[in-house]
Amino acid sequence: MAQHATYAAAPPPIANLTPQQQRGVECAFCAIVLTPATAVDFEGEHYFRRAGERFRWYPRHCRTCTKGGRS
Numbered sequence: 150m151a152q153h154a155t156y157a158a159a160p161p162p163i164a165n166l167t168p169q170q171q172r173g174v175e176c177a178f179c180a181i182v183l184t185p186a187t188a189v190d191f192e193g194e195h196y197f198r199r200a201g202e203r204f205r206w207y208p209r210h211c212r213t214c215t216k217g218g219r220s
């Protein structure tokens with residue numbers, strides 16, 4: 150019901166992101182540098198595959214992202 154607080158449940162494809170975005174240093178949507186006060190974790194756990202192995206990664210986005218969840 151609180152539509153303004155709704156963001157996409159899933160981050161963008163990891164292949165499209167910079168190393169900083171992949172580490173959660175920058176917003177996965179707009180690439181702004183995040184701080185503990187502005188960063189929000191995506192829900193759930195996120196993995197990518199490399200060389201046949203599955204790795205966990207920790208994408209984050211900014212709390213008031215203007216790009217998050219909108220296409």
Ligand SMILES: [Zn+2]
Nearest residue numbers: 176179211214
């Ligand atoms: Zn953002």
